Amino acid sequence: MADHLSIFLENKPGKLEKVTHVLADANINIHFISVASLGEFGVIKTIVDKPDIAHKALKEHHFTVSQKKILIAAIDDRPGNLHELLALFSENDINIEDCYGFPIKEQGKVGIVIEADAYPKIETVLASHHIHCIDLNEIT
């Protein structure tokens, strides 16, 4: 289990730095960060070690933040495996808002971050196919 913090930002120089500044001051460790932009504005998504504290700190600094539950599915690092996972979602009519992966070296696995709205259906689907969802502290 983990959380995505999504932060609304105007697409201007120095904006991203303001976010990392607040997080650094609050002693938050950033595991992942991504930026999606629509020209004049964008959304920063980040996974941090203490999402609740980070959320509070950002709000105090007048950022608009949305906190959303995500799943990190651990799958074997081999060809076709991501496809099998996604096929599972597709069969069950689960829509993915956001998805990306990262290697978990020591386990020979890949963590697939999934942001979707279909809780708890998605968890049930994953469990019934014996796909393990990991906690952040398992990998950090």
Next chain:
Amino acid sequence: MFWEKEIETISSSDLKKLQLIKLHHTIEKAKKSDYYKKILKKTKISTLKDIESLPFTSKQDLRDHFPYGLLAEDLTESVRLHSSSGTTGNPTVVFHTKEDIELWADLVARCMYMTGVRKHDVFQNTMGYGLFTGGLGFHYGAEKLGMLTIPVGPGNSKRQIWFMQQFSTTAVHILPSYAIHLYSSFQELSLDPKKDTRLKTAFIGAEPHTNALRVQIENLYGIKAYNSYGLSEMCGPGVAFECPQQNGMHIWEDHFYVEIIDPKTGQILPDGEEGELVLTTLKRSAMPLIRYRTRDLTRIINEPCLCGRTHRRIERIKGRSDDMLIINGVNIFPMQIEQTVMQFPGVGNNYRIEILKENHMDRINVLIEVHEEIFNGTLSKLDQLKNQIIEALKSECGVTPKVKLVEPESLPINEGKAVRVFDMRRNEEE
């Protein structure tokens, strides 16, 4: 010289006689409407001055008695309606009988003829057709005069230029701001309107503009540009128009009874003093209006005009005595914009609307602070909101706005100001 010499050069005493007769007709006609029935019940007019005892009619009265309250003819006699923009509050709706339309066309023909255009001219109308009276008013007038009329409508600069070149357009009806904008399109095509078109006359109006802007248009195109005044409540364009002297607009006093008042006290002001223009229709059938407050600020020039016309002139419009905005020729009230934006959940009070000039054209910028109520973490939702606001404003105001989503705390705090619409255009000109 004259479209209708006798009436255009009528003596002051004959005009007064004519006006009194027409005023009687108008009052009798108006009494047939639900609204004026009560107000004019005991009205007795024996001299023109007696009109001063009658109450003013305001835009609000038109709204309050929407849609048929001021209709003085059976609806079956009406052949047309025109309406102000949008559906917020009640728009002001004006009805026309067949005769009203004919008289209006004749009036616009009189205006255009006065500037020197004739039957052999080719007239290109770049104003909007539809509920707005600017397009159709000139269209009918131009056809009445006998010109080849090209109803291009607004926008699409390349097509405008193509028509001007292909059909040797000599006269255009154009927003002054669009005339400047269009010139840059000529430049982009490496064309010079002075050499590459046959243009000689422009009718400019529907938005306030300075004499300096008129001169600029004349110089860029090598033409004469004539100022036009009108409002849909009276008929549309054609109420007042510049003659070749280009020094004030003759206001057609055989069609309208003219007063200038102090907008604060309602006191009638003498000729020459600046105030609000108040008009009474003298020839309209479907919807006569008595002492209608136009909210336009001007003054009367009563010195004789060198052109020989005896109808007094009004100076170019100085501004408004209410908060109405004119955006690319479209009349909009700030409340219309505000109510449209505020209907979106979560937008609340976190917005600011700016009207500014961009590339010589008016533009509405809507700045919205993104708070948690409208942010679910996805870009798509924000993009969707942005597009919905654009569509809603486009349908309400007929102007495509630019919506900017900004961070919280980035808009200046409103100091108890109810209105969040800021017209920045004037500041830019100064």
